[in-house]
Amino acid sequence: MKSLLASIFSPIFSSIFSLIFSFPRSLVLSLILILPLTPPLSAQANILYSFLGAPDGSQPYSALIPDHSGGFYGSTEIGGTGPCTYLNRTVGCGTIFHLTPDGHGGWDESILYSFQDGDDGAYPMTPLTIDSSNNLYGTTIPTTQSCPPWCGIVYRLTPQGEFTILHTFSENKDSAFPITGVILDSSGNLYGTTGGFHHGQGTLFELANDGNWTLTNIKRFDGGAKQGGLPEAPLVFDSSGNLYGALVSGGKYGYGGVFQLHFDGQGRTGWQSKFIHWAKDPIDNTQQLLFGSDGTLYARGSTLIFSLKPVDGKWKYHYIHKFKSAAYSFAVDSGGNLYSIAGGLYLSSFDGTKWHTSELNASLGGGGEMRSAIWFDGVIYGTFIVPNSSGAGGVWSYQP
Numbered sequence: 308m309k310s311l312l313a314s315i316f317s318p319i320f321s322s323i324f325s326l327i328f329s330f331p332r333s334l335v336l337s338l339i340l341i342l343p344l345t346p347p348l349s350a351q352a353n354i355l356y357s358f359l360g361a362p363d364g365s366q367p368y369s370a371l372i373p374d375h376s377g378g379f380y381g382s383t384e385i386g387g388t389g390p391c392t393y394l395n396r397t398v399g400c401g402t403i404f405h406l407t408p409d410g411h412g413g414w415d416e417s418i419l420y421s422f423q424d425g426d427d428g429a430y431p432m433t434p435l436t437i438d439s440s441n442n443l444y445g446t447t448i449p450t451t452q453s454c455p456p457w458c459g460i461v462y463r464l465t466p467q468g469e470f471t472i473l474h475t476f477s478e479n480k481d482s483a484f485p486i487t488g489v490i491l492d493s494s495g496n497l498y499g500t501t502g503g504f505h506h507g508q509g510t511l512f513e514l515a516n517d518g519n520w521t522l523t524n525i526k527r528f529d530g531g532a533k534q535g536g537l538p539e540a541p542l543v544f545d546s547s548g549n550l551y552g553a554l555v556s557g558g559k560y561g562y563g564g565v566f567q568l569h570f571d572g573q574g575r576t577g578w579q580s581k582f583i584h585w586a587k588d589p590i591d592n593t594q595q596l597l598f599g600s601d602g603t604l605y606a607r608g609s610t611l612i613f614s615l616k617p618v619d620g621k622w623k624y625h626y627i628h629k630f631k632s633a634a635y636s637f638a639v640d641s642g643g644n645l646y647s648i649a650g651g652l653y654l655s656s657f658d659g660t661k662w663h664t665s666e667l668n669a670s671l672g673g674g675g676e677m678r679s680a681i682w683f684d685g686v687i688y689g690t691f692i693v694p695n696s697s698g699a700g701g702v703w704s705y706q707p
Contacts, residue, residue: 508536
């Protein structure tokens with residue numbers, strides 16, 4: 308398994324897959340037999356659910372997504388009923404799970420889908436998105452499959468567990484490795500990015516909700532000074548329907564940057580793109596974007612968080628904080644405060660003059676590592692992993 312994964316994760320994708328797989332050794336370690344032991348959180352946080360390992364889920368890397376009834380959907384890297392093995396032990400190929408309140412202050416968990424390492428792929432670690440009917444949309448990328456011809460998929464999963472492949476990537480026609488998941492616009496169209504693989508430096512695509520899920524490559528990146536390359540951050544929309552994403556190569560300084568796409572016409576040619584920020588250093592490589600309620604765009608690099616605020620038609624850069632360890636995720640509350648995961652949970656707040664960052668007493672014990680955070684209804688919810696044989700990870704919450 309290790310040599311196989313290493314052959315897939317070529318050096319050109321090392322920065323991209325740092326978002327999805329954190330570090331290659333994390334995947335290998337997480338494939339070790341998982342025991343149903345989960346480290347406790349501090350008194351200021353709560354464990355909502357502890358995974359048990361296959362056939363339950365195990366090692367939830369990606370962020371949760373709220374359903375429309377007070378619960379959450381999410382994915383686990385391994386676990387489930389799939390046939391994936393490590394050291395001759397079945398560990399599962401990953402799951403999509405659903406957490407719902409049990410009405411007594413606890414939570415019930417159910418596995419909505421178990422990946423089988425076939426046409427559906429395996430090891431789901433890209434973000435999920437949800438529509439108004441609780442249908443989930445996501446992507447998987449090649450791990451054991453040969454690319455081409457199988458270079459990843461976009462799928463839909465209904466609340467009843469019906470799994471449908473909306474598009475299969477084949478590289479030559481439509482690029483490969485849909486590494487950042489997909490997002491929905493108001494018409495039900497899907498947007499995402501690919502990593503390129505053998506040819507090119509990635510694409511930004513649309514899957515039109517036209518009955519056939521027709522794919523259009525809106526933009527192809529070439530890695531050059533003007534276009535940049537290797538889109539790493541999941542896309543986001545602003546309140547006007549403009550798309551934003553981030554690249555980790557090329558551009559003005561060679562480290563990519565943050566771009567905006569504005570639609571002012573029809574079809575692929577109707578999208579106009581421009582960079583709103585050039586990365587000047589590898590730690591500035593943006594891996595996550597979030598909009599605040601006031602229109603400020605917040606960004607997370609490998610160890611850095613910063614903001615971009617529209618002022619008089621331009622985007623003004625504000626440095627927020629540089630962490631001593633890798634930053635894996637962050638969330639923004641309704642007041643513009645940031646909660647970041649970087650070896651612990653950190654709060655960054657603005658006093659009107661400058662930003663202040665401090666660590667909160669909400670870290671995991673027993674070897675657990677926080678990996679994601681979202682802000683929902685006044686509470687922070689997140690996932691954590693255990694990168695060894697002492698647990699399967701779980702879901703936590705923190706009340707500021």
